[in-house]
Amino acid sequence: MSQYPNLLSPLDLGFTTLRNRVIMGSMHTGLEDKEAHFPQLAEYYAERARGGVGLIVTGGFAPNRTGWLLPLASKLSTRAEAKAHKRLTDPVHEAGGKIALQILHAGRYSYHPLSVSASGIKAPINPFKPRALSGYGVLRQIRAFADCAFLAKEAGYDGVEIMGSEGYFINQFLAERTNKRADKWGGSAENRRRIAVEIVRRTREAVGEDFIIIYRLSMLDLVEGGQSWEDVVALAKAVEEAGATIINTGIGWHEARVPTIVTSVPRAAFTWVTGKLKPHVGIPVVTSNRINMPEVAEEALAGGDADLVSMARPFLADPEWIRKAETGREDEINTCIACNQACLDHAFKRKLVSCMVNPRAGRETTLTLSPARKTKRVAVVGAGPAGLAAATSLAERGHTVELFEAEDEIGGQFGIARKIPGKEEFAETIRYYTRRLEVTGVKVRLGTRVTAAALIDAGFDEVVLATGVTPRVPSLPGIDHPKVLSYVDVVRHGKPVGGKVAVIGAGGIGVDVSEFLTHTTSPALDLDAWMAEWGVTDPEQADGGLTERKVEPSPRQVFLLQRKKSGIGAGLGKTSGWVHRAALKAKRVEQLTGVTYDRIDDDGLHITVGDEPRLLDVDTVVVCAGQEPVRDLADDLRAAGLPVHLIGGADVAAELDAKRAIDQGTRLAAVL
Numbered sequence: 001m002s003q004y005p006n007l008l009s010p011l012d013l014g015f016t017t018l019r020n021r022v023i024m025g026s027m028h029t030g031l032e033d034k035e036a037h038f039p040q041l042a043e044y045y046a047e048r049a050r051g052g053v054g055l056i057v058t059g060g061f062a063p064n065r066t067g068w069l070l071p072l073a074s075k076l077s078t079r080a081e082a083k084a085h086k087r088l089t090d091p092v093h094e095a096g097g098k099i100a101l102q103i104l105h106a107g108r109y110s111y112h113p114l115s116v117s118a119s120g121i122k123a124p125i126n127p128f129k130p131r132a133l134s135g136y137g138v139l140r141q142i143r144a145f146a147d148c149a150f151l152a153k154e155a156g157y158d159g160v161e162i163m164g165s166e167g168y169f170i171n172q173f174l175a176e177r178t179n180k181r182a183d184k185w186g187g188s189a190e191n192r193r194r195i196a197v198e199i200v201r202r203t204r205e206a207v208g209e210d211f212i213i214i215y216r217l218s219m220l221d222l223v224e225g226g227q228s229w230e231d232v233v234a235l236a237k238a239v240e241e242a243g244a245t246i247i248n249t250g251i252g253w254h255e256a257r258v259p260t261i262v263t264s265v266p267r268a269a270f271t272w273v274t275g276k277l278k279p280h281v282g283i284p285v286v287t288s289n290r291i292n293m294p295e296v297a298e299e300a301l302a303g304g305d306a307d308l309v310s311m312a313r314p315f316l317a318d319p320e321w322i323r324k325a326e327t328g329r330e331d332e333i334n335t336c337i338a339c340n341q342a343c344l345d346h347a348f349k350r351k352l353v354s355c356m357v358n359p360r361a362g363r364e365t366t367l368t369l370s371p372a373r374k375t376k377r378v379a380v381v382g383a384g385p386a387g388l389a390a391a392t393s394l395a396e397r398g399h400t401v402e403l404f405e406a407e408d409e410i411g412g413q414f415g416i417a418r419k420i421p422g423k424e425e426f427a428e429t430i431r432y433y434t435r436r437l438e439v440t441g442v443k444v445r446l447g448t449r450v451t452a453a454a455l456i457d458a459g460f461d462e463v464v465l466a467t468g469v470t471p472r473v474p475s476l477p478g479i480d481h482p483k484v485l486s487y488v489d490v491v492r493h494g495k496p497v498g499g500k501v502a503v504i505g506a507g508g509i510g511v512d513v514s515e516f517l518t519h520t521t522s523p524a525l526d527l528d529a530w531m532a533e534w535g536v537t538d539p540e541q542a543d544g545g546l547t548e549r550k551v552e553p554s555p556r557q558v559f560l561l562q563r564k565k566s567g568i569g570a571g572l573g574k575t576s577g578w579v580h581r582a583a584l585k586a587k588r589v590e591q592l593t594g595v596t597y598d599r600i601d602d603d604g605l606h607i608t609v610g611d612e613p614r615l616l617d618v619d620t621v622v623v624c625a626g627q628e629p630v631r632d633l634a635d636d637l638r639a640a641g642l643p644v645h646l647i648g649g650a651d652v653a654a655e656l657d658a659k660r661a662i663d664q665g666t667r668l669a670a671v672l
């Protein structure tokens with residue numbers, strides 16, 4: 001008997017059966033935008049289908065040019081385009097999987113001048129003002145959805161998902177916020193939902209009975225002027241009536257100021273919303289967002305909140321997620337830690353999407369770990385993200401690998417990250433590597449500060465130096481004062497910190513340390529606390545589910561300081577930086593930029609801001625002023641003729657970058 005009886009049980013849809021209750025949620029990876037990338041996209045999907053996922057939903061494809069998210073982005077509106085899609089659907093079917101095409105019309109989120117919407121109201125996150133559609137224009141858009149679905153069927157898809165949430169085109173008709181129309185497509189709730197219902201009805205007519213239609217329904221808009229709960233329920237019933245097979249959950253518009261998927265959002269944070277809707281409809285419902293491990297998914301289903309779970313990013317992180325859950329190897333799952341660093345942050349920069357913890361994602365055809373032609377004895381020094389990726393990937397290719405780590409535990413900087421409130425997920429990557437080291441047979445030497453002489457004597461063929469970084473000590477009068485601590489002292493070693501603290505350096509680490517110092521508990525581990533913090537409430541109590549934000553007061557007063565004039569946490573990703581900045585503001589952290597540090601003494605930290613000298617009478621100064629690479633072994637090893645490879649912080653320490661570190665470790669291992 002499986003440990004996950006609900007999750008792994010098939011779902012009979014009448015005309016077809018899904019092999020389990022897991023949908024790989026829609027993710028636009030960038031590979032969809034050019035047919036030249038379809039072979040790569042096909043292999044990315046096929047690998048996930050082989051891994052056992054029940055149904056794959058593609059990234060969004062526009063049904064016409066006006067619906068494009070970006071100029072020349074993915075679209076399916078012609079027979080020629082449909083033909084190319086066969087290259088995607090065939091390999092998935094050969095692997096025993098199923099695949100649905102997502103139809104996404106961006107409406108006023110379209111980043112181009114052709115953008116259209118219910119009304120001519122510009123989105124706060126887009127410079128392009130949409131044109132309000134005429135009545136005829138609305139009918140043409142509806143038809144485009146149905147035609148796109150018809151082409152998808154021709155291309156061999158098992159179904160389509162109609163994207164009705166996240167503030168895109170359909171959602172813009174549903175909410176009064178963006179729909180000011182006076183015709184039959186606006187005004188009353190019934191009129192506002194007419195377009196969604198018509199799209200589903202016309203799509204069903206176009207594709208016939210035996211074809212999956214998922215409707216992704218915005219259950220919580222999280223914006224002012226969003227839909228009421230009554231509207232949401234009425235829409236769900238109407239969509240079912242119009243012929244949808246399944247309803248998927250959508251949460252929050254892109255312009256919402258509530259985080260919905262970053263790592264500080266508790267796991268399965270919105271499953272209760274799906275559960276609230278479920279009794280109102282007869283068709284299966286899917287829950288989504290921040291479900292990343294089998295026990296979380298199983299609990300959502302066993303609790304009766306949903307019939308299926310959608311997991312998007314977890315399938316970037318691990319294509320074999322299902323197989324591992326099926327065979328009791330959940331401790332081998334490479335867990336999505338919701339960092340967004342290589343997925344959504346890439347998408348925003350128009351870079352191809354991948355995954356921080358799995359750099360092979362989206363590069364299945366180019367980054368392969370094939371068996372080594374000549375096996376070697378390799379020493380990897382340092383068990384941070386770079387060293388772990390290198391050691392395990394090398395061992396997977398058949399090399400004999402020994403991993404040396406000076407500390408008593410693996411993880412490097414991730415061991416610090418995991419202690420930051422809201423970043424607990426980083427512990428999963430350490431757990432994953434702990435197990436992967438065992439599975440791949442790497443010999444691990446913890447608490448061993450290995451010397452160059454020992455490495456030379458041992459006769460390794462290659463040495464990989466992943467020795468990481470040490471905190472940079474700025475030259476500043478009073479830097480030796482007892483009230484000065486490094487971020488490592490504070491976070492890793494838990495050294496006591498006073499009630500008034502200055503944090504020097506407002507990069508990613510300074511921001512993390514400020515979060516650490518202003519929290520006594522982690523809202524990420526307490527859904528009620530998190531909802532209160534972000535003002536998320538039951539949509540029955542407030543339209544769109546938004547109320548006032550309330551935060552627990554900080555246990556200490558924190559000043560976050562930066563020499564540069566650029567913004568606080570400027571290097572943080574687009575999708576997560578604003579969340580940290582908003583959280584620190586709510587905790588009343590005083591943020592100062594353009595600061596000159598004058599000296600530290602018994603009175604505190606003396607600074608100059610602009611031309612104004614100022615004394616911060618703090619008890620503790622925490623230094624987060626960058627880091628220096630640790631690479632002392634390199635010269636001696638090279639002098640002895642050993643091939644030495646520097647990776648991670650030991651290579652480039654200027655900006656701590658785990659994404660780069662894991663990628664570099666994996667790529668090195670692929671060719672050694």
Ligand SMILES: Cc1cc2nc3c(=O)[nH]c(=O)nc-3n(C[C@H](O)[C@H](O)[C@H](O)COP(=O)(O)O)c2cc1C
Nearest residue numbers: 025026027028059060261289290311312313343344
């Ligand atoms: C890189 C990326 C691209 C996405 N593209 C789409 C998309 O095209 N359509 C869509 O409905 N959702 C899209 N999403 C949202 C996901 O479907 C999903 O709702 C979100 O990632 C939360 O689920 P997860 O925690 O399982 O990843 C995207 C998410 C990511 C990370």
Ligand code: SF4
Nearest residue numbers: 336339340343355356
């Ligand atoms: S980059 Fe981060 S958030 Fe994105 S899939 Fe990978 S682990 Fe998850």
